[in-house]
Amino acid sequence: MNSLQGLNLKQSAAPLAAALGALALLWAARRAPLALPPAIVVDALGTFFAFATFAGLALTVIGRAAPAFRRALLAAGLLAIAYLTSLTPIIAAAYIGVALLSLPRRPSGAAEAPPAAAPSGRRALRELARAAGRHAGASAATLAPRALHLLPATLLAVGYGALALRGGLRYDDPAAGAALDGFVFWFVLLAAAVPLLPLDDGQRAAGAGADPRPSDALRDWPFLALRIAWLYPLARLYSLGPWNEGWSFAALLLGGGAGLWTSAAALTSDLPGRRYRLVALSLLGLGLAGFGLSTGAGLAAGCYATLTFVVMSAADREAAAGGAAQPDAPQGTGDSSPGEAPAAESMLALARSAAPWLLTPAVPFAAPFVACWMLVGAGVAGGVSLLAAVAWLAAAAGAGACVLDSSWRSAGRATLIASAASLLLGVLAPVVVLALIQPAIEQLQGGLSVFGDVNIWPWVGLAAVDSARRGVTALPSIAVAALMLILSALAYLALRLRDELGAGDGAAGGPGAAQQETGARSEGRARPRAVLSLLRDEVPWLGARARREEAPGDDR
Amino acid sequence: MTIAELLALLGRAWARLLLYPGGLAAFAALWAAGLLVRRSAGGEGAGERPASAGGVARWQGVLGLAAPWLALALLPLPYAAAFGRPVDMVVIVALLECPRLLVAARDLRAEELAARGVRRLAAALNGYPPLLGAALVLAQSVGSLELGAIAAGPDEAAPQLAWALYLIGAAALLLALPPLLELGPFAVGGPGAPLPGGDLLAIGLRLRSLGFVLLAALPLLGLLPAASEDGSPAIWLVPLPPLLVAALAWAFGRLTAGRRPRPWAQGYLVLSAALIGVLAYAASVDLRARLS
Numbered sequence: 001m002n003s004l005q006g007l008n009l010k011q012s013a014a015p016l017a018a019a020l021g022a023l024a025l026l027w028a029a030r031r032a033p034l035a036l037p038p039a040i041v042v043d044a045l046g047t048f049f050a051f052a053t054f055a056g057l058a059l060t061v062i063g064r065a066a067p068a069f070r071r072a073l074l075a076a077g078l079l080a081i082a083y084l085t086s087l088t089p090i091i092a093a094a095y096i097g098v099a100l101l102s103l104p105r106r107p108s109g110a111a112e113a114p115p116a117a118a119p120s121g122r123r124a125l126r127e128l129a130r131a132a133g134r135h136a137g138a139s140a141a142t143l144a145p146r147a148l149h150l151l152p153a154t155l156l157a158v159g160y161g162a163l164a165l166r167g168g169l170r171y172d173d174p175a176a177g178a179a180l181d182g183f184v185f186w187f188v189l190l191a192a193a194v195p196l197l198p199l200d201d202g203q204r205a206a207g208a209g210a211d212p213r214p215s216d217a218l219r220d221w222p223f224l225a226l227r228i229a230w231l232y233p234l235a236r237l238y239s240l241g242p243w244n245e246g247w248s249f250a251a252l253l254l255g256g257g258a259g260l261w262t263s264a265a266a267l268t269s270d271l272p273g274r275r276y277r278l279v280a281l282s283l284l285g286l287g288l289a290g291f292g293l294s295t296g297a298g299l300a301a302g303c304y305a306t307l308t309f310v311v312m313s314a315a316d317r318e319a320a321a322g323g324a325a326q327p328d329a330p331q332g333t334g335d336s337s338p339g340e341a342p343a344a345e346s347m348l349a350l351a352r353s354a355a356p357w358l359l360t361p362a363v364p365f366a367a368p369f370v371a372c373w374m375l376v377g378a379g380v381a382g383g384v385s386l387l388a389a390v391a392w393l394a395a396a397a398g399a400g401a402c403v404l405d406s407s408w409r410s411a412g413r414a415t416l417i418a419s420a421a422s423l424l425l426g427v428l429a430p431v432v433v434l435a436l437i438q439p440a441i442e443q444l445q446g447g448l449s450v451f452g453d454v455n456i457w458p459w460v461g462l463a464a465v466d467s468a469r470r471g472v473t474a475l476p477s478i479a480v481a482a483l484m485l486i487l488s489a490l491a492y493l494a495l496r497l498r499d500e501l502g503a504g505d506g507a508a509g510g511p512g513a514a515q516q517e518t519g520a521r522s523e524g525r526a527r528p529r530a531v532l533s534l535l536r537d538e539v540p541w542l543g544a545r546a547r548r549e550e551a552p553g554d555d556r
Numbered sequence: 557m558t559i560a561e562l563l564a565l566l567g568r569a570w571a572r573l574l575l576y577p578g579g580l581a582a583f584a585a586l587w588a589a590g591l592l593v594r595r596s597a598g599g600e601g602a603g604e605r606p607a608s609a610g611g612v613a614r615w616q617g618v619l620g621l622a623a624p625w626l627a628l629a630l631l632p633l634p635y636a637a638a639f640g641r642p643v644d645m646v647v648i649v650a651l652l653e654c655p656r657l658l659v660a661a662r663d664l665r666a667e668e669l670a671a672r673g674v675r676r677l678a679a680a681l682n683g684y685p686p687l688l689g690a691a692l693v694l695a696q697s698v699g700s701l702e703l704g705a706i707a708a709g710p711d712e713a714a715p716q717l718a719w720a721l722y723l724i725g726a727a728a729l730l731l732a733l734p735p736l737l738e739l740g741p742f743a744v745g746g747p748g749a750p751l752p753g754g755d756l757l758a759i760g761l762r763l764r765s766l767g768f769v770l771l772a773a774l775p776l777l778g779l780l781p782a783a784s785e786d787g788s789p790a791i792w793l794v795p796l797p798p799l800l801v802a803a804l805a806w807a808f809g810r811l812t813a814g815r816r817p818r819p820w821a822q823g824y825l826v827l828s829a830a831l832i833g834v835l836a837y838a839a840s841v842d843l844r845a846r847l848s
Contacts, residue, residue, distance in 0.1 A: 267681075354615050362657045364623070364650040373646050380701055383842050385692045385835045392646065392692075396684040399653070400677055403661040459562040460641055466699065473701045474642040480626065482566055487573065487622035487629075495617060495756055531664065531674055538678035540822050541685065 007413075011069050012062040015076065019054035022047050022080075030439040033172075039087050041172055044439035045239075046083035048303060049232045051436065053079050056225030056310030059421060063314065063414025072223055075101040079229045086172040091233060092153075092160040095191075099153035102223040103146055152191040152230055159187030160233065168240065177241035185237065185247050189254065192234040195227045196258040196285045198265070198278055224277075224313040227284065228306040235291050235302065238447030243294050251292025256390040259285030263394040266401035267535075268542055270528045275405045279360070279398040280312035283368060286375050286391050293387070296441045297378035297452035297464045301371070303437040304429070308371040311425060312359055315411075315418035355411035355419035358426075360402035361395040365481050367425035369395060370462075374454075377464025377473030381452030404531065427481045430456045564640075569629070571637040577770070578629030586762050589802070616658045617756030623654035624763035631770055632704045634777060634788040644701040645691045645771070652767045655760035656680060672744055675817075679742040682821045683735030689831030690732055694725030694775065696838045708787070709778040721838055726775035728831055732824075733805050736768050740812030741820040769805065773797040 026047035028034060033043035053076050061069055075098045082094035163171075168179030234251070237243070243251075259282045266278035287305030290298045361368040372395035379388030411419065425432060434456045441448070452472075455463040461476035536542045573579055630643045630651075656676060663673025695701040697710055697718045710718040735742045776797035780789035812820070 350615050354619075362650075362654070364647055364654070369650060376646050376701070377644075380692070380695050383839060383846065385696055385839055386832065388695075389688055389692055389832065389835065392688045393684065396681070396688070399657060400681055403657050403677060404664065457641065459559050460565065463642070471642055471700055471702050471705075472695075473644040473646060475647050476641045476643065479562060479565055479641060480630075480643075480647070482562075483569060483573065483629070484622055484626055486566075487625050488618050491618045491621040491625075491756055492614075494621075495614065498755060531670060534671065534674045535678055535681075538675065538817050538821060539681045540818065540825050541828075542681070 007062050008065050009062070011065060012058045014073060015054045015058035015061070018076070018080070019051055019058055022050035022054055026051055026436065026439065030435075033443065039085055039090075039170060041086040042084060044443045045232075045235060048436055048440050049229065049235075049306075050080050050083045052228055052306055052310050053083075053226060056228065056313060059311065059314040059418065060225050060414075063412070063417050068223070071101050072226065075223065075226055079226065079232075082229075083232065086170045088160040088164045088168055088171060091236075092157045092164075095156050095229075095233070096153045098226065098229065099150050102226065103149050148194070148197075152194040155187045155194065156191035156230075156233055159184050159191060162187070171236060171239050180237060180240045182247070185243070186250075188234050188237060189247070189251055192230050192288055193254045193258060195230045196255075196262070196281060196288060198262060198274075198281055225310050227313075228287075228309055231284075231288060231291060231302065231306060234288070235299070235444075238294075238299075238444040240447070242447045242449065248292050248294045252289050252384065252387055255285050255287070255289030255292055256387050257285075259283070259289060259394045260390050260397075261285075263397040263401065264542070267397045267404065268532065269401075270532050275401040276312075276315075276359075279368070279401055280309055282394050282398060283312065283371050284309045286372065286394060289387055289390070290375050290378055293378055293382050293384065293452065294447070294449050295378060295382050295452035296445070296448055297374070297381050297454050299441050299444065299448065300433055300437050300454045301374035301378045303440060304367075304374050304433065305371045307425060307432070307436075308367040308422070311367055311418050311421045314421070315356075315359055315415040351416060352411045355416050356402070358419040358422045359415070360399055362399035362402060363426075365423065365426045365477055365484070367422040367429075368398065370426045370429045370475065370477065372398075373473065373475055374462070374464070378452050381464045381466045381472040382449075383451060404528075404535075427477050429475070429477050430458055430460070430462050433462060434458060568637060569639060572629040572639060573625075577631050577633045577636050578625050582625070582628045582763060582766060585766055586759070589762075589766070616662065617760070620655035620658045620757040620760035621763070622760075623651045624760050624767050627651035627767050628763060628770070630703075631767070631774070632707050633770065633774075634794050635791065642702040642704050645695075645703055645706065646701060648703060648767070648771065649687065649691075652764045652771075653680070655757055655764050659757060659761065675742075676738065676744050678817065678821075679735045679738045679744065682742065682817070682824050683732055685828035686728060686732035686824050686831065687736060689828050689835070690725050690728035692725075693721050693728060693831055693834055693838070696835060696842075697721035697725060703774065707774045707778045709775065717838065717841060721834070722775065724831075724834055728827065729772045729775065730801065730804065731827060733768060733772055733801070734808055734812075734820075735824060737765050737805055737809075739805055739809035741815040741817040743809070743813065769802050770798055773801045776801070 025034075025042050026044060029042050029044055029047055033041055036042060057072060057076050060066065066072065078094040078097045078101070082091045085091065163176075163179050163184045166179035166181070166184075167173075168176035168184075170176060261282075262278045262285055263282035266275045266282065269275050269278060283305050287302045287309065290300075290302030290305060292298070293301075357363050358366045359368065360366065361372050363369060372391050375391035376388040379385060379391060433454060438454070438456065441454070450467045452467070453465050453469075455465045455469075455471070457463070457476070460479050461474065463474040464472045466472050575581060627648045630639065630648060632639075632642075657680070660673045660676040660680070663669040663676060665673075691701065694706050697714075697720075698705045698708070700706070710722055734740050738744050777789065777794065780793050780797070782788065783790040783793075
């Protein structure tokens with residue numbers, strides 16, 4: 001298990017300790033918010049977000065050292081202050097600090113070009129004008145993403161500032177609910193929605209036609225996990241009172257739209273690694289929609305989606321790097337490495353091959369699938385079947401996108417860890433919901449409606465129930481995983497038996513399997529644009545028919 | 557629910573896993589279907605010689621077989637042993653789709669099979685919108701996505717709209733089968749290339765097809781007259797709806813073989829849009845009832 005040696009414990013120790021502290025606080029505050037001095041609030045929602053933030057940061061850096069770790073840790077510290085105070089101006093100020101800390105640095109390839117030798121006369125003026133235009137364009141291109149990064153903090157400052165000015169200086173003040181109006185809500189909602197957009201500075205170069213630069217994509221990656229924090233100010237509004245239908249509808253529209261759009265964009269993207277990030281972002285969009293449902297089931301779906309995003313963002317770095325997993329990945333696929341512990345190497349190769357699948361909505365007990373499933377249940381229970389359709393379609397598109405993604409073949413250490421976390425989060429979903437999310441639902445009950453709740457069977461699974469407590473969806477995740485294990489063992493036995501019986505017919509692995517193995521090694525070369533063009537040809541809802549380029553191995 | 561209850565639940569599931577609906581019954585059905593397909597004009601699987609599993613491909617075969625097997629075992633078919641906890645359609649569809657996604661991913665990674673992989677993925681993407689539209693219309697009619705509730709159908713006292721939705725959903729589920737089963741215009745075709753994971757993944761794909769046929773037959777099973785106290789129909793009637801669905805799917809495949817997929821895909825898009833319209837209408841009726 002070479003890949004599990006040399007974990008980045010140095011950087012991950014601090015966020016890990018903070019996550020454990022948040023977990024302890026969550027346990028202490030699971031029945032009621034802790035009684036503390038004024039302006040300090042330790043309740044289930046705040047501690048849940050604190051746990052998710054620090055756990056995400058720890059998970060992100062435990063696989064490999066992070067370049068911007070100190071900035072990210074400082075930002076997480078500011079977020080912890082925001083989570084544990086009831087003073088709305090302090091919350092807004094903390095988020096402004098986070099936005100400033102997470103400002104993207106200039107891309108490495110954006111260095112100023114040396115000025116060319118200026119010719120004389122009118123031609124020189126023309127050249128000067130062109131150069132000025134180029135410079136302005138470059139400045140705008142550099143400034144635009146920075147402004148976009150500051151936009152949510154600005155919107156939040158306006159929203160929470162208005163809340164404070166209208167009497168909601170402390171959200172736990174009994175009279176603060178009167179300060180919540182449409183103006184406040186819209187700004188807070190937009191502040192939550194903007195970070196759902198794929199603001200990937202590292203991918204812009206690739207979008208412009210150049211090769212993606214892994215260094216650009218990875219520079220600010222620790223901040224990816226912190227994007228969940230923007231959902232907190234919105235969810236916190238439930239502490240002030242129930243939302244009206246228009247607000248819920250707007251949150252559903254924005255979150256569901258963003259989720260569907262990003263998952264469809266993941267399917268049609270041809271940039272390596274980008275698909276994976278878009279799938280993760282689509283889950284965050286669905287999480288926003290879950291928060292917008294104003295029901296216990298919706299809140300559970302939203303919180304679970306944030307946890308899933310945190311897990312997926314831990315592996316995002318390798319996907320964004322387009323194969324950054326190779327340095328610590330053995331090159332064999334199970335049949336190599338004669339000598340030291342071939343069985344262990346074979347197991348590791350299997351784990352590396354299977355791990356990326358656990359970070360997709362394609363596998364029924366992995367966290368991304370469970371996140372989408374929870375929103376489907378919450379949607380049907382809340383009478384918003386269209387949201388359920390969006391969540392289900394987003395899961396299907398996300399699964400398809402991950403099938404198409406050729407950017408990561410063999411998982412690296414970070415992906416292995418994230419996959420294990422995803423499997424645990426998915427299979428143990430009832431325990432996770434019971435321990436981490438249910439207390440928040442109970443404490444925010446005053447702001448929620450009765451149209452949908454979560455029914456937890458601790459040792460079996462989860463179910464969504466409607467207002468009459470009738471089952472709407474049911475996922476006995478632990479039972480299904482156990483049965484799957486039994487059937488997998490049976491299938492494996494059958495495979496071994498077949499291999500034993502068929503040993504005389506030819507070598508195990510045969511020509512077909514050998515072809516598949518070499519195919520697996522020579523992948524990436526499947527010409528993603530041509531594949532995408534062919535896919536668009538046959539699937540009308542993916543958009544306009546693209547000009548058909550070379551079709552890979554078209555045998556029609 | 558305690559761990560003892562979980563163990564009891566798992567223990568009681570053996571008949572479902574090994575005899576019926578999964579296990580013996582499913583494999584016997586596959587064997588019979590294989591005989592029929594081979595006799596009729598060569599069949600799709602006639603030239604297919606799956607390869608042995610090697611190295612990393614082994615887990616794909618195992619997962620690709622176990623997932624649809626489990627999905628079949630969890631289906632609430634009449635006369636199946638009680639499972640103790642319900643399962644919904646989202647989970648069953650995800651389990652059934654595992655082998656197809658695994659095969660599509662492997663095909664895409666091999667240069668010479670990439671077009672086949674794309675066609676398989678395209679069939680899946682064309683099939684999902686009508687499938688989930690149909691499932692949600694069914695859920696709107698019975699108030700649940702749980703398969704037991706969908707198989708049972710609306711209450712007798714349910715309004716006419718619920719029954720209309722149920723019939724629309726059942727018909728749409730039937731119509732969604734061709735892209736799901738890769739039939740007719742959505743046939744993947746191509747030479748019988750060896751599958752990764754060997755025989756297991758090939759069997760998994762066939763179990764998956766059987767699972768979707770049974771899923772589409774569930775509402776029809778619910779419409780059969782009850783013959784026992786628990787509402788199960790007469791035992792000789794049980795195979796008829798799945799056989800009818802399979803025959804319809806097979807006939808569609810034969811009649812539309814070789815057609816271009818895009819016009820059909822556009823038709824399915826229209827069907828999906830219509831289902832969304834039905835859903836929106838039903839939701840608005842629900843909302844009015846809730847507000848009044």
